[in-house]
Amino acid sequence: MALGERDKFSGQMTTGHEWNGIKELNTPVPRAIWVFLLVATLFAVTWTVLNPSWPGINGYFRGLLGVDQRTQIAQIVQQAQMDRATWTSRIDAEDFAAIQADEPLMNIVRETGQALFGDNCAACHGTNALGNPGFPNLVHAPLMWGDDPEIVAETISVGINGSSPDTRFAQMLAFGRDQMLDTADINTVVTYVQALSQPDVAAATAPDILAAGATIFADNCAACHGETAKGMTDTGAPDLTDEFWTYGSDRAAIRQSVYAGRTGVMPSWEGRLSPTEIKLLALYVLDLRAGTP
Ligand code: HEC
Ligand code: HEC
Structure with a gap:
């Protein structure tokens, strides 16, 4: 097959390559692609010149615009x-x-x-x-x-x-562990403290127990929690008559507070x-x- 042969169907020249009777047309790259490549290349070159781009040994090319994302x-x-x-x-x-x-x-x-x-x-x-x-x-x-x-x-x-x-100091003493009160007195004062905020406990407890509890409280607790157990901001001791408890309002939690003390940090x-x-x-x-x- 000769070079430069013209394909009779498309009117294009062929390249001269032929596979099993199929000839390759010598179709030129469309102009639009050249224009696109040219524009893209120009853009890319301009961009690298204007902005920080090429790495060097001791730094990098900083670009003509002086753009610096760090600044x-x-x-x-x-x-x-x-x-x-x-x-x-x-x-x-x-x-x-x-x-x-x-x-x-x-x-x-x-x-x-x-x-x-x-x-x-x-x-x-x-x-x-x-x-x-x-x-x-x-x-x-x-x-x-x-x-x-x-x-x-x-x-x-x-x-x-x-x-x-x-720092402020707040210490609830360990009345049981440090043997400042015996078990019976601890149980009595715990009942008394419970009764202060829990009407059902107050109602179910004999008046003499409550009175004994009040005496133990006045002797051992009032100095920090106040005569009426409403708490004292000087000592950081909380109100024991309200519904708010840091460590719990159930008997076990109150007993634990009185027996072993509390030192919240x-x-x-x-x-x-x-x-x-x-x-x-x-x-x-x-x-x-x-x-x-
Ligand atoms: C590691 C746990 C912990 C972190 C974290 C903590 N607290 Fe406390 N905070 C406590 C404890 C425990 C108490 C109660 C101490 C006590 O009962 O003596 C307390 C008490 C307080 C009190 C006093 C309450 C009162 O009744 O007078 C204030 C106010 C407070 N915290 C504010 C803050 C603020 C604000 C932050 C964050 C900057 C903070 N706490 C972070 C554990 C923490
Ligand atoms: C030296 C002062 C001091 C004395 C005395 C004292 N307390 Fe306290 N008590 C405190 C302080 C301070 C706290 C808070 C501790 C904390 O939050 O870490 C506290 C906490 C408590 C709590 C836990 C409250 C809660 O919110 O969970 C109970 C219950 C309590 N005291 C009962 C008693 C009883 C009953 C006595 C007497 C037998 C007593 N306290 C005597 C200072 C005292």
């Missing part, structure tokens, strides 16, 4: 910090009452506080601060150390039985959280207690 990110972060700085400086500077009265600022407190609480506090106090066995309910229970905003911030900062040199957060974050968390907890969404 872009740094700028975004700086901008975010400046936005943040405007409200964090207000949290630092203003007193609790002023912040609490400022609804837009409190919305930031709620949003930021929820995330901070989730990251640092929820593991013990529960996601909604409603408490877990051994960890008090921060929303509904009366605060053992008081609910004044400065006090709450201080509690979070120094902790309770925590590692800070200024609330970590000291100073040094781990900034003063701004601690103040913000105090505001957040008090806001949950106030019942605003």
